[in-house]
Amino acid sequence: MTIKFGLIGGGVMGEALLSRLIARGIYQPSEVIVSEPLSARQGFLQQKYDVNVTTDNGLVFTEATEVVFLAVKPQVFSAIAQELADIITIEISPLVISILAGVSLNQLEAAFPQLPVIRAMPNTPATVGAGITAICLGAYTSAKHQQIAQQVFSAVGEVVEVSETLMDAVTGLSGSGPAYVALMTEALADGGVAAGLPRGIANQLALQTVLGTAKLLQESKMHPAELKDRVTSPGGTTIAGIAQLERSGFRSALIEAVKVAAQRSQELGK
Numbered sequence: 001m002t003i004k005f006g007l008i009g010g011g012v013m014g015e016a017l018l019s020r021l022i023a024r025g026i027y028q029p030s031e032v033i034v035s036e037p038l039s040a041r042q043g044f045l046q047q048k049y050d051v052n053v054t055t056d057n058g059l060v061f062t063e064a065t066e067v068v069f070l071a072v073k074p075q076v077f078s079a080i081a082q083e084l085a086d087i088i089t090i091e092i093s094p095l096v097i098s099i100l101a102g103v104s105l106n107q108l109e110a111a112f113p114q115l116p117v118i119r120a121m122p123n124t125p126a127t128v129g130a131g132i133t134a135i136c137l138g139a140y141t142s143a144k145h146q147q148i149a150q151q152v153f154s155a156v157g158e159v160v161e162v163s164e165t166l167m168d169a170v171t172g173l174s175g176s177g178p179a180y181v182a183l184m185t186e187a188l189a190d191g192g193v194a195a196g197l198p199r200g201i202a203n204q205l206a207l208q209t210v211l212g213t214a215k216l217l218q219e220s221k222m223h224p225a226e227l228k229d230r231v232t233s234p235g236g237t238t239i240a241g242i243a244q245l246e247r248s249g250f251r252s253a254l255i256e257a258v259k260v261a262a263q264r265s266q267e268l269g270k
């Protein structure tokens, strides 16, 4: 069968995408090739998903007719670009989708001259189909390429299209955001333990509170400030908690976290 989808880098995000694309039947395992240098990882992906595997990134480019998906760390991007320089000169034209933090369309188009390129930023909830991905389109893309990217990322959650100038901000917010929410969930549970709850119950309460609040905000379309007001009884427990959060700079800490993560994304592309 023809190979349609090539993945370079079978790590956390590569696998998240791969698993959903196959589960949803968007690509058959035999239509997928994954390039991954770690043999244990390669063996795992081959066994679990029955996909073709290789250590040869060039082979991915020459074989994949539809999409080459780049999911390596930004730090190895220039080495990969150099390695692929000769391959790119031959007659191939897959859509290149990069999820590398900070790596710009200019850098991608310099590495893959004349190829259609899409820069994207998904996030780890993609693993369970609850991700959100921002995409921006390169100079050589057409409506067909946009459609392919929509289809690929719709398999793992929501998709928004933004201008490239916003991609670092996206990275600082939704790309890195799951880590902030995980940290907050853990801290909420720790607070529960500090207040006397058994660990298991505290974890369950913290997780369902985060999940339920997100669901309520999403389904009701209520502004977060309104939900906060609804929970906060005069002279009650919540306002005492919020006053402490404000004294500890909670909101400012989150705002600054997103800002420095966005700055770091910018640095990674240099």
Ligand SMILES: NC(=O)C1=CN([C@@H]2O[C@H](COP(=O)(O)OP(=O)(O)OC[C@H]3O[C@@H](n4cnc5c(N)ncnc54)[C@H](O)[C@@H]3O)[C@@H](O)[C@H]2O)C=CC1
Residues within 6 Å of the ligand: 008, 009, 010, 011, 012, 013, 014, 035, 036, 037, 038, 041, 057, 071, 072, 073, 074, 076, 080, 099, 100, 101, 121, 122, 123, 124, 175
């Ligand atoms: N982890 C996350 O939440 C998100 C990550 N990203 C981006 O996704 C990319 C991958 O991140 P993760 O999946 O977290 O990293 P990871 O380290 O889990 O995966 C990278 C994979 O690339 C492989 N690799 C290393 N050198 C290679 C080479 N020369 N050729 C082919 N494969 C090679 C590694 O063995 C590894 O399996 C990064 O650029 C990151 O900025 C984007 C959105 C969210």
Ligand SMILES: O=C(O)[C@@H]1CCC=N1
Residues within 6 Å of the ligand: 101, 171, 175, 176
């Ligand atoms: O931490 C990082 O650099 C990557 C990009 C967004 C999430 N993880």
